[in-house]
Amino acid sequence: MRKDCLYIICTLLVGCCLSCNNQTSLTLPSSGRPYETLVVSETAYWDSIAGRSVADVLNSDISILPLRERSFRFMHITPQQFDGTMKMVRSIIMIKINSRYTKPRMVLQRNPYAAPQIVLAIEAPDEGTFVRYVNKYSFQIIKTLVQFEMNTKILSLREKHSGVVSQAIDTIFDGCSVFLPQEFHSVKVGDDFLWASTETASVSQNFVMYSYPADTKTFTIDYFVAKRDSVMKRNIPGRSKGVYLSTDVSNLRLLQLKNRTEVRGLWRMKGDYMGGPFVSQLYINPSNHRVYVVEVFVYAPDRPKGNLIRGLEASLFTLKMPVNHIKDKN
Incomplete structure (x- = not known):
């Protein structure tokens, strides 16, 4: 298997999100509006080509509209700021660049801090590898985030x-x-x-x-x-x-x-x-x-x-x- 192949460590997102109604009563409700995401990254990486590559993906156009509209609104914070209410945001992307990672991959978590919630960590050993990986799998990143929003809405419609x-x-x-x-x-x-x-x-x-x-x-x-x-x-x-x-x-x-x-x-x-x-x-x-x-x-x-x-x-x-x-x- 090639080193840059896509890894998503989770069960299928569809099944995960539609089982959100089985969450325990102790799970706190998430915050934020649909199609908005929080990006957690060190400032140095966010201000570099790594951050720009993620921003470009989130700013990509929604297909077939009368005028151009970006796929997601987003806000950036540092890992030090990622605490308390910030952990309650419904959609989170984490930029993780560290030499301890042997290959690039995406790690997906469901409801780690609140529900419904998706946390997508993108890991890579260095900045260049990170950018190439994000560019290659930009469609999958958007598809994963959109599918989460769709499934969350479907669950809501089933209830009301x-x-x-x-x-x-x-x-x-x-x-x-x-x-x-x-x-x-x-x-x-x-x-x-x-x-x-x-x-x-x-x-x-x-x-x-x-x-x-x-x-x-x-x-x-x-x-x-x-x-x-x-x-x-x-x-x-x-x-x-x-x-x-x-x-x-x-x-x-x-x-x-x-x-x-x-x-x-x-x-x-x-x-x-x-x-x-x-x-x-x-x-x-x-x-x-x-x-x-x-x-x-x-x-x-x-x-x-x-x-x-x-x-x-x-x-x-x-x-x-x-x-x-x-x-x-x-």
Whole structure:
């Protein structure tokens, strides 16, 4: 095994985070907001290329948004300052550079000081090795931190969610369930279609679920866009004739994953100036040859959208379908 290979000393993060509800009553609650992290490092390393390499990773763009937004907000403290309330922060990165380490690696801890909490220590024998390692595994670092936030949100949704939406989904989609935040109260239904939303003066958050017969081209971009636009035109029209929610085809990403297909992109109101990001997940039921789509999208013209869409995206992972009725693609 190569010396610079990735080591993550933990069980799978998904399983770890979803078992947080088994924590003892003595565990203190963590502090901090989602998608914010604390970096613990000696000042000399933080002010050098080692610190800049970590900052560059955290400052990397969230994919497919109308404007650039960084993945994480962060703050730096020294190991001497890492005590008391600082140990309660929900997401922590520790820069550890010391000649006693024989090779670079990442060590992941779950809830060492509070819950829910993730502490990611990046170890290396020297600064140059540290920087090369961080640059090589920048995607895995972001993925680990994002997955922690997603799993934390999923656990929260399982405990508290909108009963109105859950009941409607169960009725329309034959026993399926999806957990949305409690503030989702507005529900519109159609033929094999549901649209749930919640709005404030500055933000509109939305969830849609729909179903249609599968086709040999179901999991291609062109077919997805054509089907999505037809469903949205029929069910989410604008205030004026000919205005409806559509897909911006200039920036789409389709991923074929193990048990689902994921599409990320931008939506726009055809004939209007409204728009924003969306995330869709598609599943197929081989027994009845139907596709089931769950999607979230947001409209927030005067504020960042990255954390809004990521917070809603967690709801997509709460989808449950009857075993004897719906199956994943494979």
